[in-house]
Amino acid sequence: METKIKIDRVSKIFGSKPKSVIPLVKDGKNKEEILAETGHTVGVYDASFDIKKGEVFVIMGLSGSGKSTLIRCFNLLNKPTDGSIVIDGIDITKSNKQELKKIRQEKIAMVFQHFGLFSHRTILANVEYGLEIRGVSKEERRAIAMKNIEIVGLKGYEEKYPDELSGGMQQRVGLARALANDPDILLMDEPFSALDPLIRREMQLELLDIQERLQKTIIFITHDVNEAFKLGDRVAVMKDGHVVQVGTPEEIIEEPANEYISEFIKDIDRSKVFQADHVMIKPNALVSLKDGLNVAIKEMEDNGISSVYVVDRGRHVQGIVTIDDAIQAKKDKKKLTDILRSDYAVVQRDEYIHELIPKALESKYPLAVENEEGKLVGFILRVHVLSGLVSEDIVESEQYYS
Amino acid sequence: MGSFPEIRTNLGDYVKQFVDFLDTTLEGLFEFIFFISSRTINFIDDVLVTLPWWSFILLIFLLGWYFKSIFAGILYGFFVFLIGSFGLWEDMMTTIAIILAAVIICLIIGIPVGIWMAFNKGFSNVMRPLLDAMQTMPSFVYLIPAIFFFGLGNVSAIFATLIYALPPVIRLTELAIRGVDKEVIESAQSFGSSRGQMLRKVQLPQAMPTIMAGVNQTTMMALAMVVIASMVGAKGLGEQVLVSINRIDIALGFEAGISIVFLAIIIDRITNGIAAKFQRGIN
Numbered sequence: 001m002e003t004k005i006k007i008d009r010v011s012k013i014f015g016s017k018p019k020s021v022i023p024l025v026k027d028g029k030n031k032e033e034i035l036a037e038t039g040h041t042v043g044v045y046d047a048s049f050d051i052k053k054g055e056v057f058v059i060m061g062l063s064g065s066g067k068s069t070l071i072r073c074f075n076l077l078n079k080p081t082d083g084s085i086v087i088d089g090i091d092i093t094k095s096n097k098q099e100l101k102k103i104r105q106e107k108i109a110m111v112f113q114h115f116g117l118f119s120h121r122t123i124l125a126n127v128e129y130g131l132e133i134r135g136v137s138k139e140e141r142r143a144i145a146m147k148n149i150e151i152v153g154l155k156g157y158e159e160k161y162p163d164e165l166s167g168g169m170q171q172r173v174g175l176a177r178a179l180a181n182d183p184d185i186l187l188m189d190e191p192f193s194a195l196d197p198l199i200r201r202e203m204q205l206e207l208l209d210i211q212e213r214l215q216k217t218i219i220f221i222t223h224d225v226n227e228a229f230k231l232g233d234r235v236a237v238m239k240d241g242h243v244v245q246v247g248t249p250e251e252i253i254e255e256p257a258n259e260y261i262s263e264f265i266k267d268i269d270r271s272k273v274f275q276a277d278h279v280m281i282k283p284n285a286l287v288s289l290k291d292g293l294n295v296a297i298k299e300m301e302d303n304g305i306s307s308v309y310v311v312d313r314g315r316h317v318q319g320i321v322t323i324d325d326a327i328q329a330k331k332d333k334k335k336l337t338d339i340l341r342s343d344y345a346v347v348q349r350d351e352y353i354h355e356l357i358p359k360a361l362e363s364k365y366p367l368a369v370e371n372e373e374g375k376l377v378g379f380i381l382r383v384h385v386l387s388g389l390v391s392e393d394i395v396e397s398e399q400y401y402s
Numbered sequence: 403m404g405s406f407p408e409i410r411t412n413l414g415d416y417v418k419q420f421v422d423f424l425d426t427t428l429e430g431l432f433e434f435i436f437f438i439s440s441r442t443i444n445f446i447d448d449v450l451v452t453l454p455w456w457s458f459i460l461l462i463f464l465l466g467w468y469f470k471s472i473f474a475g476i477l478y479g480f481f482v483f484l485i486g487s488f489g490l491w492e493d494m495m496t497t498i499a500i501i502l503a504a505v506i507i508c509l510i511i512g513i514p515v516g517i518w519m520a521f522n523k524g525f526s527n528v529m530r531p532l533l534d535a536m537q538t539m540p541s542f543v544y545l546i547p548a549i550f551f552f553g554l555g556n557v558s559a560i561f562a563t564l565i566y567a568l569p570p571v572i573r574l575t576e577l578a579i580r581g582v583d584k585e586v587i588e589s590a591q592s593f594g595s596s597r598g599q600m601l602r603k604v605q606l607p608q609a610m611p612t613i614m615a616g617v618n619q620t621t622m623m624a625l626a627m628v629v630i631a632s633m634v635g636a637k638g639l640g641e642q643v644l645v646s647i648n649r650i651d652i653a654l655g656f657e658a659g660i661s662i663v664f665l666a667i668i669i670d671r672i673t674n675g676i677a678a679k680f681q682r683g684i685n
Contacts, residue, residue, distance in 0.1 A: 072588075077588055101596065104591070105593065109593070110588075112589055113585070114583075114585050118608070120608060120610070121607075130593040133595050133599055174589075181593065
């Protein structure tokens, strides 16, 4: 995927002479030293990373970690003290007033933690605001606003005022207002933190749903690990102004860059981050349709297992045979195809562990994992599902396989 | 001995020289102010006096009803009727005209000054002690330069009233603009609003309830100046109070006094009601 935003060595210093502190940052002095020496606060410390087009990029950190400061750099609500922010090949930190206005009007929109709605305007007028600023005609902006109000599910509330709506609905207005501008990039500063858990979950799903349809580049701030890993294609973890690690949720969980991150992700619900892919084992024992009963029995004996999957040439699962059936069939002179059982369970490789748990419990056999083309790519035993839930490395041993 | 040494700072003389200087150099300006103010007062007064008496009572009733309740409307209408029955109808109209003119000028000056103070820290730092002085200086003192510039009459009254009543609307405008929620400002910025759009479409409307509270206070202070202003020749209810003091006329004094109280109640409640409407976001 192409790079949409590239930030390079961005620092944001607060104080009377922020520029004077930059050499200290470059020398690698830490936040406390700089505060003690110069009285300046470091908001963001030398941050560099890329954001790809169409991805949900989550910046996660506790309060005071600099995440809100950083997100405000992307639309220059905070002008970085140093470094560059390149969007679509243009360094926005060098833009003049007019260019900045244009970028804000057309390219980037923002959603705020406490919604930032205009309490003196109706919902419709709130959503119209960005278009009004751009000078879009009254009829056109009304039509666009109505469409976006409908997207976020608030049809019928156009003439209400923000204080007549619940928190969740107000944030929908905030989202509709941002979407109405049809920006490439959506900045979301802890948009769901002020909502209660049930509404939050609902909004998260809805955001994913909207993202599926609209494919924006989203930068999303949160202090909630579960939210970060649920929404983020990639996650950046911040601490004391530093970006400590950038990676996919799986990468971060599997290889936390340091103690801090391990501590942070301790409480993560792993069953919602890891997919079948991560816990399955490669199919070491497989029987092809054209193989006979003898091959099947040998496969099982060699591997010390009591059942084996049977696949066709394209590796599509045709059924499963058990050792007991196979031996009985051999006595009865039956063929392999006669004793194929079909009461196995197939799962997709991108299914989350929490979805696998009930299937693994019900199935007598290992779960068969398919890829997008329906090819068998692995097995999952109950024990794998369990081991996927704890943070230690999964022990791939055949002694479980019986 | 404990007596103060022979040191005399002639601050008063300097101020007098300054006022003289102003009077000669800015004569044109003062004439212009005089012209505008007297025209405004006379216009408002003429309109109010030519209104049929019952229609004015009806107007007060409707305002009270709209901004408070039907009961308040009836009460305020009755108050106005009572003032008329004291034989003070025309004096009341003159007083209202003076107050209205003073308040209108206060807003025309005060709101922009307040906005500017909110945006410019330096200007705010200069203005603040000045506003403090304007409010704490005994209001009689303003009467002297007022007479000096404008002679006896309603315009002097307005000038003195202005100085006294201006600070609240300036202060509350500044406070209101500064007090607009940071996220709301950020969100307006994030859409690429220009400074003018921000002020017009976001800051002023958001600040309106607080600014209206300032308007309420300014109006009440203007009313408080009514009697004092009559010492420089303002007509109206204040003049009647002054006359009654000179004649030791208890009856007239009470009637004119209570009329001012009635006016104060009506004006306070109605402007408060307007502020409350803004507070609820209906505009």
